[in-house]
Amino acid sequence: MEKIKVLFICHGNICRSPxxxxxxxxxxxxxxxxxxxxxxxxxxxxEEIWNGIGNPVYPPAREELARHSISCEGKRAVQLKKSDYDKYDYLIGMDTMNIRNIEKITGHRGGKIKMLLEYTGSTASVIDPWYSRKFDDTYRDIVTGCKAFLEYLQKQGKIEES
Structure with missing residues (x-):
């Protein structure tokens, strides 16, 4: 079975998507x-990529992950490319502005492009902690969305039970 390829996308790739x-x-x-x-x-x-080198995950986001024993060591911001539409099975944005920009960059609409919380049946955006400063709320939104995404994949028969 081929791997399920998932790309999470946000504005800067230093908070929500990593x-x-x-x-x-x-x-x-x-x-x-x-x-x-x-x-x-x-x-x-x-914005978070300078001379081809992306910034690391924003410290408060990294600290929120660490509170849950999750490491993001070595991750640096990268920019979405047009070719990513063909490479990945799921392009998952965090808010409607991300979706518009993903569509603009890839030249595709809908299909494999969705907002994370759509998998929960919601049209809500994942709270942007860059502005809210509530990294714990963002963490909860993402956990909820990721659980729903995995349930969706299971219902679709895309995950082989281990």
Whole structure:
């Protein structure tokens, strides 16, 4: 079975999308499903990328992950590329502005592009902690979304039970 390729996307790739990347990696590892996935994250902007080198995960986001024993060691911001649409099975944005920018960059609409909380049946955005400063709320939103995403994959028969 081919790996399920998931790309989480936010504006800068230093808060929400890397948090989602490492939360989902942690979840699939804990469930013995890690070998079935390829999980990454990217930015729609270049604001956190300088001379081709991305900034590391924003310290408060890194600290929130660490509070839950999740490491994001070595992660640096990268920008979404047009070719990522073909590479990944799921392009998951955090808010409606991300979705518009993902569509603009990839040249595709809908299909494999969704907001994370859509998997919970909600049209809500994942709270942006850059502005709210509530990294714990963002963490909870992402955990809720990732659990719902895994349930969706199970219902679709895409995950092989370990």
């Amino acid at each position: 948090m989602a990347e490492f939360i989902l990696k942690d979840m699939v590892q804990a469930q013995g499903l890690a070998s079935q996935f390829e999980i990454a994250s990217a930015a729609t902007s270049t």
